[in-house]
Amino acid sequence: MNSRLFPYDLWPGFLDQESLYSWCARVHRLSGGLSSKATSKQLFGEKLSGARTDFPTPLNYLLGQVGSALGSAESILVDRTMFGFYQGFLPVERCEELADAVMNGPFSRVHYALGLSASLSFTSRCLKFCRHCLREQANDKVGWWKINEQWPAVFVCKVHGQPLDRFLVERGAGWLLPIDALRAESLGQTVQDGSSLSHLAKISQICSEMLQTTGLDLQTETLRYCYLFAARDRGLLSMDGALRLADLRDDWLKWAGTAIALPELLFAKEVGGVNAGFIGQLVRSYPGIRHPLKHFLLIAYLFDGVAEFRETNKIVSDILRNEGTDAAKNHLCHLRTKLAALVVGGGKSVNAAAGDIGVAPSQAIKYLKKARIEYERRPRIVGTSKEERLVELLQCGSPRSAICTALNLRNSFIKDYLAHKPVLRSTYQAASLERTRGIYRSNFLRIVKMHPSMRLKEIQKIPQNGYQWLRRNDAEWLSAVLPSLWG
Ligand SMILES: [Zn+2]
Structure with missing residues (x-):
């Protein structure tokens, strides 16, 4: 039997974003192969491990068959298997161990290097695609698996904003393409409510963007401090710098909504417990590393987007590298x-x-x-009748000192209040100027009338004559009124 699948090595190339598993499935289909095991044996020298959806193994055997037709070993590993999803989160040695296991097999080594718990097995056996994208594809609607849709933290198609269809691959199921998944019974369970769906879309977006961002420090300790810094900025630390885990947990659960019913997020059910499940693992210094999916679930909740995360990541990473863990703690304590x-x-x-x-x-x-520290207890005024009275007084341009006395407020409160209300502030400033001008005018006229024969130079020597103020703020009135006074 000829061991070569394609004569003259006319191997097809990768389609857009296509995963290695998908390429193998197409080759199997194109070759008219009936037995997945035989195709896996021909491509990988192994009956089963070539058909692993996440890491077709061993890659070196495949390279021996296809030569350079698919590009470099590294580009296949990083861009066409799930390696790209995990690598940034793994310590260097473990990352090298995983790469070596995928290149040389056997698959049990891959399994060991990944160290996925049972609660994550769904994720590693799940294939995803967008049925709306499939309808628009030109290759006879057979479809192909895109690597960026297989990443465990991607749930929503970024073109259509719809939940991806998910298909659980049974062990030994062989090579499948989206068309096979569409014909089979759908998984059915998707998230429909708008708020949860939008949060799943945000998780998907952040995952895609972060995996394309270079220079992030995704090691466990750095990420932990990133979360604590973000929690501090959200007012989720107690006064001694400890995280208010129960509040964070409850708020995250509200945010995640119905998404935690997805079988991929089975582990998130434990978040409701006293230790807050995976959230507790991520924010406390437990030994070991956590699955990237868990990190993405928390990052998408704590940060507005990748830009904000990157900023915090840089600050934390610099502090840890240059000043150490105690310095990072200092930013959270005291x-x-x-x-x-x-x-x-x-x-x-x-x-x-x-x-x-x-x-x-x-x-x-x-x-x-x-701590019996004296602080000024000021009554709440926003939303009360006192606020209405304050607005009235400000609109009339009453002096701040008078308002403070009348309403028992501090000057700094009025200043802050006005700082947040620019329209009221300009009304107040105009009214205040108007009122002050009136006082200066009548005061000046009174002095002049009291001393009808006095020259302007001498009037200026009378205390509180206000002439200088009027020259600065009311020059027109002054020049109009002066001649008639001395006329
Ligand atoms: Zn789509």
Whole structure:
């Protein structure tokens, strides 16, 4: 029997984003092969491990068959197998071990180097495609598996914004293409509600973008501090710098919504427990490494996008490299000292100070009370009738000191209040100028009338005559009124 699948080595090339598994499945189909095991044996020298959906193994055997027709060994490994998804998250030695296992086999070594727990086995046996994309493809609607849709943290088609169809590959199922999956019974369970779907789309987007971003530090400890820094900025740390895990957990569950019902996210069910499941694993210093899918689930929740993540990642990575772990901890602790300094020395309101250091105002107040640190208790006024009165007084341009006395407020409160309301601020400034001008005008006229024969030079020597102010702020009125006074 001729061992070569294609005479004269006319191997087909990869299609757009095509995975190695998909290429093999097409070659199997094109060769008219009936037995997957025979094709796997011909391509990989192994009956089963060539047909692994994530890592067709051993790659070196395949390269011996196809030569350079598919590009370099490295480009096939990184861009056409799941290696590209895992590599950034693995410590160097483990990454090398995985690469060597895929290149040389046997598959048990790949399995060992990956170290996936049982709860993640669904993910590693799942093939995904977009049925809307499939309809638009030209290759007779047979379709091909795109590597970027196979990444475990990608759930939504970025062209159509629809959930990807998922197909669970039974062990020994051989080579399949999207058309086979479409004909078979669908997995059915997808996320339909808008908010959960949009969050799955965000996770997918962040996964795709991050895997294409170079220079990120994705080692376990760096990521842990990235999460803690982000949690601090969201007010999720307590005053001693400890993470308020229960609050983070509850908020994440609300955010994830119905998505945790997906079989791929089986492990997320444990988030509801006291240790907060995988979230607890990621934010506490447990030994070992975590599956990248878990990281993407938390990154998409804690960060607006890859740009924000990259910024924090750089800050954290620099601190850890140049100053060490204690310095990173310092950025999260000493919140009490910082709060006290802002409230006592800096004259800030509790709300403003809490915002500055990144803790919830309720946490800040709780601590200040416990530590018996005096802070000014100001009544809440926003949304009350007092606010209506404040707006009225500001619109009339009343002096701030008078408003403070009338409403028992601090000047800094009014300043902050106006800073957030630019329209009211300009109304206030105009009204205030108008009012002040009136006072200066009548004051000046009064002085002039009291001393009808006095020259302007002498009037200027009378205390609080206001002439200079009027020259600066009301020159037109002054020049109109002066001649008639001395006329
Ligand atoms: Zn699509």
